[in-house]
Amino acid sequence: MANYEQLRLRNQLCFPLYVCSKEVVRKYKPLLDELDLTYTQYITMMAMWEHQQLSAKELGNILYLDSGTLTPVLKTLEKKGFVERQRSKDDERSLIISLTPEGSDLQDRAAHIPEAIGKCIDMDLEDLQTLHRLLHKFMDTSIK
Amino acid sequence: MANYEQLRLRNQLCFPLYVCSKEVVRKYKPLLDELDLTYTQYITMMAMWEHQQLSAKELGNILYLDSGTLTPVLKTLEKKGFVERQRSKDDERSLIISLTPEGSDLQDRAAHIPEAIGKCIDMDLEDLQTLHRLLHKFMDTSIK
DNA sequence: TTAAATTTAATTGTGTACAATTTATCTGAT
DNA sequence: ATCAGATAAATTGTACACAATTAAATTTAA
Numbered sequence: 001m002a003n004y005e006q007l008r009l010r011n012q013l014c015f016p017l018y019v020c021s022k023e024v025v026r027k028y029k030p031l032l033d034e035l036d037l038t039y040t041q042y043i044t045m046m047a048m049w050e051h052q053q054l055s056a057k058e059l060g061n062i063l064y065l066d067s068g069t070l071t072p073v074l075k076t077l078e079k080k081g082f083v084e085r086q087r088s089k090d091d092e093r094s095l096i097i098s099l100t101p102e103g104s105d106l107q108d109r110a111a112h113i114p115e116a117i118g119k120c121i122d123m124d125l126e127d128l129q130t131l132h133r134l135l136h137k138f139m140d141t142s143i144k
Numbered sequence: 145m146a147n148y149e150q151l152r153l154r155n156q157l158c159f160p161l162y163v164c165s166k167e168v169v170r171k172y173k174p175l176l177d178e179l180d181l182t183y184t185q186y187i188t189m190m191a192m193w194e195h196q197q198l199s200a201k202e203l204g205n206i207l208y209l210d211s212g213t214l215t216p217v218l219k220t221l222e223k224k225g226f227v228e229r230q231r232s233k234d235d236e237r238s239l240i241i242s243l244t245p246e247g248s249d250l251q252d253r254a255a256h257i258p259e260a261i262g263k264c265i266d267m268d269l270e271d272l273q274t275l276h277r278l279l280h281k282f283m284d285t286s287i288k
Numbered sequence: 289t290t291a292a293a294t295t296t297a298a299t300t301g302t303g304t305a306c307a308a309t310t311t312a313t314c315t316g317a318t
Numbered sequence: 319a320t321c322a323g324a325t326a327a328a329t330t331g332t333a334c335a336c337a338a339t340t341a342a343a344t345t346t347a348a
Contacts, residue, residue, distance in 0.1 A: 004251060006258040009190050009206070013272065014168040014261070016279035018187075019208050021165035022305075023287050024158040029306095040334060043162070046153050057296065062153070064163050067297050069335050076333090093296040093343050107148060114150040117158070122285045123278075128157065131278040134271055135160035141266045143167050166335075173337095184304060201326060211327050213305050220303085237313045237326040 027120055031113050035106060036080065040065075040073055042110075048083060048099045049107045055088070056095040064143070082106055171264055175257050179250060180224065184209075184217055186254075192227060192243045193251045199232070200239040208287070226250055 009015050025039045032042050047054065047062050054062070060070055074097060077083045082103035088094040121128070153159050169183045176186050191198065191206045198206070204214055218241060221227045226247035232238035265272070 004193065004255060007190055007251065007254060008194060009187065010280075012190075012258070013265075013276055013279075014165075014172065014183075015187060015190075016276065016283055017161065017165040017168055018183075019287075020279050020282050021158075021161040022208065023283070024161055026306090027286070028158065038333065039158075039162075043153065043159060046151055046156075046159075049148065050152060055296090064166065065334095066336065068299080068337080071298055073334080091296085091344070095297065107151065110151060111148060114156070120286075121157075121282070123282060127278055127281065130274065131282065132157055132160065134267075134275040134278070135157075135164050136154075137271065138164050138265070138267060138275065139160055139167070142171070142264075143163075170336090182303065199326085209304095210306065212307080212329080215328055217304080235314070235326085239327065 024117075027117060028113070031116055035109055040069070041077055044070075044073055044077060045082060045103065045106060045110070048097065048103060053096060053098045056097060059097060077103075168261075171261060172257070175260055179253055184213070185221055188214075188217055188221060189226060189247065189250060189254070192241065192247060197240060197242045200241060203241060221247075 005011065028039055028042065032039060035042075037045065043063055044059065047059055051058075056067065056070055056074065059074075060066055063070070065073075074083065074085055074095075078085050081100060084098045084100055086096050086098070088096050123131075149155065172183055172186065176183060179186075181189065187207055188203065191203055195202075200211065200214055200218065203218075204210055207214070209217075218227065218229055218239075222229050225244060228242045228244055230240050230242070232240050267275075
């Protein structure tokens with residue numbers, strides 16, 4: 001009978017990635033609840049705070065999300081008053097997303113979140129920096 | 145006007161975790177399609193291959209999934225013939241999940257997957273080992 | 289120049305994730 | 319012995335995530 005050591009859960013890279021990703025989102029939840037944002041809505045707003053205005057296409061490239069995911073997220077964020085959606089005059093296919101004043105104000109209320117998250121992750125800074133670096137390396141070498 | 149450097153997407157730990165996790169699942173997809181498994185079904189089968197028999201509760205603890213997620217996954221895996229679901233005689237509340245012979249056979253057909261995934265991740269072994277170690281450290285220090 | 293190919297969002301359908309609630313069963317203290 | 323609390327799974331409702339398709343607008347090439 002084969003042992004299949006390489007098929008054990010703890011020997012995979014995928015499984016801890018999957019678990020850690022969900023766990024981090026879980027940590028954000030109480031902080032994001034105060035802003036009435038889900039995690040996906042939050043990273044969308046982070047992109048908007050950085051760029052003020054983006055096409056849906058550009059937003060998808062930044063967040064690695066397709067229109068099937070983004071369309072409802074953007075409609076929800078518009079309903080909440082944080083962004084506006086309007087077709088480009090130059091190219092009617094393109095949907096331009098713009099940060100509203102209310103969306104911009106939200107950044108102030110989100111400013112404390114990164115530090116609050118940092119405090120509940122009990123790892124030393126060096127390990128966190130290494131982890132950060134390796135995840136970006138993984139993204140750069142593995143995507144597309 | 146504030147700069148909010150700490151709110152930039154690329155300075156977060158959560159975002160690369162989220163992107164890498166989804167990206168890895170995407171890499172599994174063509175391999176898992178051949179076995180008619182989704183990623184969640186695959187990690188469930190990995191746990192079953194290791195243990196042959198587990199309660200739904202134990203499975204949830206291993207996979208970090210609750211009954212809301214697991215119940216439909218287990219019903220699907222039963223429909224595909226890879227596991228059996230039956231109430232415990234000792235405790236009718238408990239649902240015992242057992243690997244079927246078909247489920248066991250599936251392990252042979254999955255045996256090549258870890259190596260195939262390894263080949264399409266273009267990072268050196270040392271970085272991958274460090275990443276693996278730090279993700280487990282993160283799980284150990286951050287969950288519960 | 290106009291028909292074919294491409295591009296962009298939206299839609300549709302399937303499958304998670306997870307919080308909150310419900311239902312059934314079991315345990316323990318009186 | 320019984321019932322209050324605990325436990326386990328299922329259910330319900332919301333929100334992604336993504337493949338595949340559709341629809342509309344634009345670009346390209348014969």
